Amino acid sequence: MGNAINVFSEIGPLKQVLLHRPGKELENLMPDYLERLLFDDIPFLDQARKEHDAFADTLRSKAIDVLYLEDLAAEALTSDGLKQQFLTEYLNEANIKGSDARKEIESYFSAIKDNREFIDQTMAGLRKNQLSVGVNKNLSDMVQDEYPFYIDPMPNLYFTRDPFATIGNSVSLNKMYAETRRRETLYAKYIFKYHPMFIENPVNLVYNRENDTRIEGGDELVLSKNVLAVGISQRTDVSSIEKLALQIFESEPSFEHVLAFNIGEERKFMHLDTVFTMVDYDKFTIHPEIEGDLVVYSLSKPNGQIKIVEEKDTLENILCRYLELPAVELIRCGGNDITAAAREQWNDGSNTLAIAPGEVVVYDRNTITNNKLEEAGVKLNYIPGSELVRGRGGPRCMSMPFVRENI
Template sequence: MKNPINVFSEIGKLNTVMLHRPGKELENLMPDYLESLLFDDIPFLEQAQKEHDFFAETLRLKGVEVLYLEDLAAEALTDASIKERFITEYLNEADIKEERTKGLILEHLMSMSDGRKLIDKTMAGLQKSELPSLERTSLSDLADSHYPFIIDPMPNLYFTRDPFATIGHGVSLNRMYSVTRRRETLYGKYIFAHHPMFKNAQVPMVYNRDENTRIEGGDELILSKELIAVGISQRTDVASIEKLARNIFDKNLGFERVLAFDIGEQRKFMHLDTVFTMVDYDKFTIHPEIEGNLTIYSISKGTDGLEISQETDTLEHILCKYLELDHVALIRCGGGNPTAAAREQWNDGSNTLAIAPGEVIVYDRNTITNQKLEEAGVKLNYIPGSELVRGRGGPRCMSMPFDRTDL
């Protein structure tokens, strides 16, 4: 039986990918609560869906099987007991203060016979106006009377790269940086445990959502069948990288080394893949602002635990050494121009999705970076992103590979 998870590179031909089509959760964004939900603006849902559909169709036209998170999650609720466990766990993590309120919502969600509609509702969140029978009689209810939601929406879900990451034949089910995104990983938990595609495969977990230190998939890059890069960032702790490395080595997935890139804790960088992605065997996009002060640590398996050392060479030389290449090309976001680089990195010019060696999907809006990629011999597939980009993520952020052809 073929393993349903097979990702040993960033650039091997993409065969199967998981997306999430933006839904009603975006219409539950409100100006007063954008910061807590990790948004800077409110996308226009109808246009965002058109852009996302264009992205999905671009993948299909390249022979990629496109699966949707919302379908997989619904299909994982294979019987009433699993459905009830999922809803109970979901409500326990939704910060509902009153048990009576929680009970009413449990009853409301359990009454939904259509699994897909149930999943859509859990993603969209629940407004107080949707449960008119709810009497606000407790102190916590009254004190919170101006807040419109009983359960917050999950507007970041269309960035499917982050809640979990596929690594070899395994999965890193992540502990998210922000409380508002932690419930997102619940879908992955149930998919890998109960979906018919995965439940008999015994997919190894190299990280668990119950860990107490944070890590996100945008910081996890598979550079080769031996080498993984992980960002030390706003969203990923150093301690998490050590845990991840130890688990990967212990489960014998074939990887021999983890390179930890310290990119700093700034929202504009957020994840490693917003400033660095692999586009071909020897070509990488990079945001020039991180190059000068970039510190890289090497982690490998020693006789008594992990062996950790700081790399002191240039990024080019480090990549050449561990990828066994004579030369690598760093393609700088914005062509290296500080103004263009800052603008296009903000609009995810460095965040490419490789669908085959030397072929990527990019936002059409990052004209300078795209020109530099083409000049370097990279084949580009353009997608529109005027609304999708408002969530601060690009094509790699919006995609979770399940299967790539081995190089």
């Protein structure tokens, strides 16, 4: 029996990937609540879907099997009992105030018989004007009246990279940084536990959403079958990296080192993969703003005990040593133009998705960074990103590899 998950690098030829096509959750974004939902602007859904479809078609044109989160989640609810179990957990985590509201909301969702329609509605959230709750309101129901939602939408779901991460043959099922995103990992929990493709090939979890410290997939990069890189960032705690490293060393024996990159806690550097991605055996994108102050720690387990060392060297030398390379090339976002670097990093110029060694998917809008990548001999597949980028994420953020060929 083969492994349903196989990811031992960032650059091995991509064979199967998970996406989420943007849905009505984006139409439930409102200017007054953007910060709460981690958005800076409201994407135009029709155009965002066209851009996302172009992304999926680009992947399919390379013979990559494209799966969708919403399909797998619907297919995982293989019985009425399981669907009810999911709904109970979903409502428990939806922060609904008032028992009367909870009962009527549960009835509303229970009445949706089609699993895919049911999943779509849970992702979109529930506006108060969609459901008229009866007049027997308690104080909690009444005080909450000003807020337009019974259940918040999940507009960040099209960034499938973050709720979990695939590492080797295992999955890191993450505890998300923001409360608004923590519910996103419920879909992955049910997929990996109950979907037929994982019932036959059970997945080992190296992190769990019930953990008490946060970690997100944009901070987890598989540099080789021996080396995992994890960002210490706005979204990922130091203590989470130690917990992850312990599990990785125990259950994924090929991994010998975890490199912790301290990139700081600014929103613009939200995850490690917004400032650093791998595009070839010896080539990496990097945002020049993090280079000077970047501190890297290495974690290993040479004699059954975790050993942590601060690496006092240049990033190039650290990468050469751990990846056993004679030299590496850092391709700077925006080139040497600090204005272009800041603009293109904000628009995810550093957030590339490698689909094979030396071949990546990029947004077409980051012209200076894209030129630098081409000058370095990297093959680019361009996708439009005018609307998708409003969520602050690029091709790597929007994709979760399930299977890559080993290299």
